[in-house]
Amino acid sequence: METNxxxxxxxxxLDSDLTRRAFGTATTSVKIFGALAGLSLLAVAVxxxxxHQVNTFMWVRAVLLPLVAVLVHRLTVSAxxxxxxxxxRVRGLAVVLPIAIIGVDLIPGVCPPWYAVTQTVCMLPVIxxxxxxxxxxxxxxxxx
Numbered sequence: 001m002e003t004n005x006x007x008x009x010x011x012x013x014l015d016s017d018l019t020r021r022a023f024g025t026a027t028t029s030v031k032i033f034g035a036l037a038g039l040s041l042l043a044v045a046v047x048x049x050x051x052h053q054v055n056t057f058m059w060v061r062a063v064l065l066p067l068v069a070v071l072v073h074r075l076t077v078s079a080x081x082x083x084x085x086x087x088x089r090v091r092g093l094a095v096v097l098p099i100a101i102i103g104v105d106l107i108p109g110v111c112p113p114w115y116a117v118t119q120t121v122c123m124l125p126v127i128x129x130x131x132x133x134x135x136x137x138x139x140x141x142x143x144x
Contacts, residue, residue: 014080014081029125034069043118065119068093072090072129087138090129102123105119
């Protein structure tokens with residue numbers, strides 16, 4: 001028998017204050033990530049506009065991260081409404097994103113140090129999100 005993860009019968013028990021607060025913090029973390037990603041895009045545009053060299057990698061990453069923030073926000077909101085599938089996706093993305101972003105930035109010659117620092121700062125709220133999705137409030141709401 002197949003179960004729909006979005007059906008009310010399998011919705012996460014979201015009635016506890018602890019769970020609601022955890023999702024509030026998670027949503028705020030994603031919004032901060034989006035704002036920092038937008039500032040990173042602005043920084044790349046300013047550096048390029050001032051005549052300094054900005055490579056294609058930096059432009060692509062700077063454009064994609066705000067879009068990823070929108071996706072993660074939508075998934076987080078969906079998870080806060082009881083979607084176990086969205087929760088699992090947020091949980092996975094919150095771990096993979098910082099590893100991938102920071103890991104690639106550490107490869108010598110890929111990007112200048114200032115860019116690596118801005119990208120690392122962008123990932124701090126995502127790391128917080130990863131910790132939240134593995135914390136007791138949300139683990140209880142979405143048991144495996």
